[in-house]
Amino acid sequence: MSLGDTPDALDEFAHDLPDGVNVFQALGELLRHQPQVTIIKLAGMARGGGAEFVASADMTFAAIGRAGIGQVEALMGIVPGGGGTQYLATRVGRNRALEAVLSADLYDAKTAERYGWVNRAVPADELDDIVDRLARNIAALPEGVIAAAKRAIPPEDLAEGLLRENDAWTGQIIRPAAAQLIRDGLAHGAQTPDGERDLEGLLRRLAG
Template identity: 65%
Template sequence: MTPLGDYSTIGMHRIPRDGEIVVTQPAFSTLHVTRERGVVKVVLDNPPVNVLSLPMMAELMTLLTSLRDDAAARVVVFESADPEFFIAHVDMTLVDDENAVADPTAGAPEGLNVFQALGEAVRTLPQVTIVKLAGLARGGGAEFVAAADMNFAAIGRAGLGQMEALGGIVPGGGGTQYLLSRTGRNRALEIILGADLFDAETAERYGWINRALPAGEIDAFVDRIARNIADLPDGTIAAVKHALPPQDLAAGMRREHEAWANQFANAPAEKLLRAALAAGAQTPDGERRLEDLLRSIAA
């Protein structure tokens, strides 16, 4: 991020380093960003169900890149403008985007596809990253949650799922590696091959998330922990993250991408995705019952 006196630049705006500010249009169309005393809050807003579209991915990468060199930002909190959906999953309409399907590694760092690159940009950010999960996150959305340093989920409202196997493919945005690291191989296999939606309490028990909290308490809890971390003495966050570096997942990411690419080429994934869209996927009603919808198509 480029310093301009007492200001820093995010998107197309000059933003005061102290006090709360809002990054408004035209900087981002799917993100609302505020900053207060070192805590950057990123609200995801891509109606109707917050799919991880190419514009949202591009805007997230722009924001994460700008934050990487911003010493005034200490904590980044991600949440959703939609109480039902955090990130539904990667946009299924990308199946008809020749550029997205033909070369999913285009523009990504060496050894990563574009979906993995987003997760790794979150996972390796020097700031502390926190996801406040109050709705559903599947596929690429669940991968984004697992990439963050910490994640807290609302009991009775949050849900996590890797449903890719229902389309004959595997998670391709880091999900296999994040789950292996967080939950262990046996539970990762259950999550990926079982392809069910997991509630907050089960996800906590499996180690997928940090903690499941009552829905009425999650806002105050996340605000408090973010504020407490941001207020730590200078250098403390960097020292702790240096002592606890993110695991090197390079080899695993290569295996995951190879498995994803091979299955996508050989499995009836494109046909299933189009059928899912026709059956109501990426609408609020269809997303509430997505696993059942996908199973009915594959039957």
């Protein structure tokens, strides 16, 4: 699929599914509604769809000095379309969700913790031990406790919000400016390791 075919490609990958969400949102919702507890160890950069995936999990622990998270879509002329607007708002509140989406900045582990985007920022060399110990402790709980907790603290119903997000996303991604920004980003190496290291800077230079 080429970026030049973006409007037509929407019929393939951004159509509404039976439950009213697009395929990217459906992935996040599948993770959010798992009967198991889902825990992410974030020791690198999670942007765009990666940040949405992180926010859809039950818990996230981020490595200080190594982890970064951000919604960069605005720099490509679009808004998050995989649940990001909704997951962010439930985690950090509307004001900070708007800041994260519209600033398109990369947030470090400590800031993400302060905002509530992740559970905790922890020293990088302790990340594995902290998360592994938590996972083992949860797995050792008496039968039925995990399921009971997830019933008592269910994921928020985001059906209406996901529909609004999908409408906003599809309304932007069909615009020629968005297709051009995405195409230019790839042409300038946004998908390469070097491009990833300063993705926000690269996209800002193109958007400017």
